[in-house]
Amino acid sequence: MLYYLTTVLYVLVCLVLMLVILLQQGKGGDIASAFGGGGSQAAFGARSGATVLSRATAIGAVLFIVGAVILGILGQRGPGSVVGGRAPQAAPQAPAQAPEAPQVPAQQP
Numbered sequence: 001m002l003y004y005l006t007t008v009l010y011v012l013v014c015l016v017l018m019l020v021i022l023l024q025q026g027k028g029g030d031i032a033s034a035f036g037g038g039g040s041q042a043a044f045g046a047r048s049g050a051t052v053l054s055r056a057t058a059i060g061a062v063l064f065i066v067g068a069v070i071l072g073i074l075g076q077r078g079p080g081s082v083v084g085g086r087a088p089q090a091a092p093q094a095p096a097q098a099p100e101a102p103q104v105p106a107q108q109p
Contacts, residue, residue: 003074010067017060024053 003071006067006070006074010064010071013060013063013067017057017064020053020056020060024057
């Protein structure tokens with residue numbers, strides 16, 4: 001029950017995080033900034049104050065990582081091996097011998 005509740009919350013966090021990222025405005029990635037027409041000399045564009053969307057992105061990213069770790073821990077069942085539930089393979093047997101063909105006696109001339 002807890003695993004399914006956590007999964008539903010995790011999917012909601014993922015959807016909200018995608019929405020928040022897509023709503024953000026780009027940071028001067030137009031053609032003018034590619035040829036030196038940008039307004040600042042910073043490597044990643046002008047630094048602006050943190051908006052509500054950038055804070056929501058940071059919080060969503062933290063919830064995404066924490067949710068992934070929690071689902072990874074809750075999703076483990078039994079031993080940690082991937083092939084833990086398989087039966088051991090039997091030793092290969094030697095191939096069966098084909099019956100020998102009866103020899104035909106040679107005819108004398």
